[in-house]
Amino acid sequence: MNKFTIIILIIFLLKLTKSNPNEDLETFSCPFSNYCPNKTEVPIFEANQTIEMYFLQAPLLKPELNNTLAGLSLYHTAIGILEVKSNEQYFIEFDAISNFVNAVFPNLVNTTNSTKIIWCDTAHVCFSKAKIFPPESYFTNSTLIGKMNGKIFNDFMNWVFDYNTSVTSYQLFYAMELWPQQEYTPYIASQACYNFVWDSLYALNQLGAFFLPDLKLRHDFAILHTKPPVVVNPKDPQIHQEIVDFYTWFDWRNKTFEQIIKDIIFFIEDPKFLYVNGDYFLIEMVVPFVSAHYAVEELSFDSKKQFKFQSKSK
Numbered sequence: 328m329n330k331f332t333i334i335i336l337i338i339f340l341l342k343l344t345k346s347n348p349n350e351d352l353e354t355f356s357c358p359f360s361n362y363c364p365n366k367t368e369v370p371i372f373e374a375n376q377t378i379e380m381y382f383l384q385a386p387l388l389k390p391e392l393n394n395t396l397a398g399l400s401l402y403h404t405a406i407g408i409l410e411v412k413s414n415e416q417y418f419i420e421f422d423a424i425s426n427f428v429n430a431v432f433p434n435l436v437n438t439t440n441s442t443k444i445i446w447c448d449t450a451h452v453c454f455s456k457a458k459i460f461p462p463e464s465y466f467t468n469s470t471l472i473g474k475m476n477g478k479i480f481n482d483f484m485n486w487v488f489d490y491n492t493s494v495t496s497y498q499l500f501y502a503m504e505l506w507p508q509q510e511y512t513p514y515i516a517s518q519a520c521y522n523f524v525w526d527s528l529y530a531l532n533q534l535g536a537f538f539l540p541d542l543k544l545r546h547d548f549a550i551l552h553t554k555p556p557v558v559v560n561p562k563d564p565q566i567h568q569e570i571v572d573f574y575t576w577f578d579w580r581n582k583t584f585e586q587i588i589k590d591i592i593f594f595i596e597d598p599k600f601l602y603v604n605g606d607y608f609l610i611e612m613v614v615p616f617v618s619a620h621y622a623v624e625e626l627s628f629d630s631k632k633q634f635k636f637q638s639k640s641k
């Protein structure tokens with residue numbers, strides 16, 4: 328069983344065990360996960376204060392599955408902040424507020440004449456006052472990556488506020504044909520916790536933060552292997568029906584095993600879609616269809632930011 332199969336199983340497990348809020352459009356509301364438990368007001372530091380930055384990792388879905396997914400190298404990543412003199416600690420992260428499972432699969436709600444597709448893929452930046460060093464921390468890995476003064480931190484938080492208003496949905500997958508491939512531009516980039524972390528590190532570098540040399544920071548990510556995606560019009564009734572059929576396939580709640588096996592045959596032939604921030608793309612998947620990796624993503628501060636992984640996945 329490869330790693331992706333395991334992820335899919337876990338997602339289905341969550342999907343199956345999650346009580347579907349309701350099937351009624353009037354009363355439907357997106358579920359709210361344990362997003363940003365220790366939300367804190369952002370402090371304003373003095374220019375003469377020293378702030379250290381940490382790269383933080385916690386096992387993915389830790390609240391639901393404890394440390395299980397660390398065994399598969401599946402982590403959530405965030406940035407840790409330490410004000411050196413006071414020892415005040417904070418973390419900053421980007422997270423789907425309805426749990427990332429809801430950002431991968433929509434809710435289908437039947438109305439009198441049609442099936443509505445409702446996405447609960449909202450994501451926000453969370454700023455929390457919390458311990459960042461294990462074992463007291465939620466995070467299990469805390470690696471020092473650099474430092475900055477209070478002025479740079481304040482400027483950085485302004486950048487974060489902008490990010491938080493411009494990036495408001497979660498997108499788990501990269502869409503690309505091949506991986507690994509150096510200096511490759513994916514057709515569609517993911518918009519996940521690590522994208523926020525890497526974008527932040529570039530922003531911090533621009534603002535003048537100091538980074539330790541030779542950082543080898545790893546993150547995991549998932550790829551849909553596909554030919555160039557084609558944007559489609561979901562208002563077209565036929566396309567709408569195809570999209571509904573595609574996502575209905577993932578609703579395994581009341582299907583027998585036999586039915587699922589029968590459906591797989593249609594699934595392989597039927598059109599497949601990817602939803603990205605309000606748009607639907609028709610995708611033509613290629614071998615190996617879906618993959619998951621845990622690899623170092625290079626921080627090439629002196630060159631223009633691009634999708635550039637350093638090592639092969641394990």
Ligand SMILES: *[C@@H]1O[C@H](CO)[C@@H](O)[C@H](O)[C@H]1NC(C)=O
Nearest residue numbers: 372373374375376377412477
């Ligand atoms: C840092 O600056 C603040 C105000 O600008 C000042 O009150 C404080 O004494 C300074 N601290 C140090 C250690 O220089």
Ligand SMILES: *[C@@H]1O[C@H](CO)[C@@H](O)[C@H](O)[C@H]1NC(C)=O
Nearest residue numbers: 389390391392393394395397
């Ligand atoms: C989570 O896993 C750790 C060991 O990895 C264990 O010590 C702890 O008791 C577990 N917590 C729960 C709630 O199962």
Ligand SMILES: *[C@@H]1O[C@H](CO)[C@@H](O)[C@H](O)[C@H]1NC(C)=O
Nearest residue numbers: 350435436437438442575578
């Ligand atoms: C919506 O209706 C279709 C048939 O019209 C049915 O197959 C499907 O299971 C229903 N979906 C939900 C979520 O109730």
Ligand SMILES: *[C@@H]1O[C@H](CO)[C@@H](O)[C@H](O)[C@H]1NC(C)=O
Nearest residue numbers: 352437438439440441442443
């Ligand atoms: C459903 O379709 C019927 C017949 O086409 C139409 O009369 C009715 O207004 C529609 N209802 C809704 C809620 O759109």
Ligand SMILES: *[C@@H]1O[C@H](CO)[C@@H](O)[C@H](O)[C@H]1NC(C)=O
Nearest residue numbers: 451452453454487488491492
């Ligand atoms: C990001 O935006 C959300 C929604 O407006 C808000 O609840 C959250 O506090 C913001 N995060 C930060 C770090 O300002």
Ligand SMILES: *[C@@H]1O[C@H](CO)[C@@H](O)[C@H](O)[C@H]1NC(C)=O
Nearest residue numbers: 364365455456457458464465
């Ligand atoms: C939030 O704060 C509470 C109480 O201070 C603490 O027990 C908990 O571990 C914190 N949560 C996180 C995610 O750090």
Ligand SMILES: *[C@@H]1O[C@H](CO)[C@@H](O)[C@H](O)[C@H]1NC(C)=O
Nearest residue numbers: 382384468469470543544545
């Ligand atoms: C913690 O993260 C750093 C940076 O990605 C990595 O080099 C290190 O191996 C990790 N440590 C553990 C115990 O996973």
Ligand SMILES: *[C@@H]1O[C@H](CO)[C@@H](O)[C@H](O)[C@H]1NC(C)=O
Nearest residue numbers: 347350435578579580581582
């Ligand atoms: C699944 O079956 C149960 C019991 O028959 C029913 O209450 C529920 O609405 C069904 N769910 C879907 C999505 O069809």
